[in-house]
Amino acid sequence: MEVQGIDQLAERLASLVPPGLAQAREDLRANFKDVLAQGLRRLDLVTREEFDVQSQVLARTRERLEIMEKRVASLEASDAPSGQ
Incomplete structure (x- = not known):
């Protein structure tokens, strides 16, 4: 999965966080992106x-x-x- 795809998926996951938690949403988006990227790096792709x-x-x-x-x-x- 390319970086753009990871960004889009992280953004979609972060969008599921309630709007009142704006700061948490941005932190989660960054964390989702890191976790997704790390998981994909471990795969033999x-x-x-x-x-x-x-x-x-x-x-x-x-x-x-x-x-x-x-x-x-x-x-x-x-x-x-x-x-x-």
């Missing part, structure tokens, strides 16, 4: 950029695998009649 790069690598790998599978099938088919 990757950035969106890293995810996108790995998705592209996987797509290229799949394409190459499909090409190789077709080549193997072709070689097996061409070898089958002479091998019998």
Whole structure:
């Protein structure tokens, strides 16, 4: 979750505090933000950029695998009649 998302979630949580507790609301918002950020740091997450790069690598790998599978099938088919 990006910083903006954490800020928005912390703000939403703080908005649940009754309006008469304005100072407590701001303190809670800051605390919510810190707790959310710490919790997310403990998770084994990757950035969106890293995810996108790995998705592209996987797509290229799949394409190459499909090409190789077709080549193997072709070689097996061409070898089958002479091998019998």
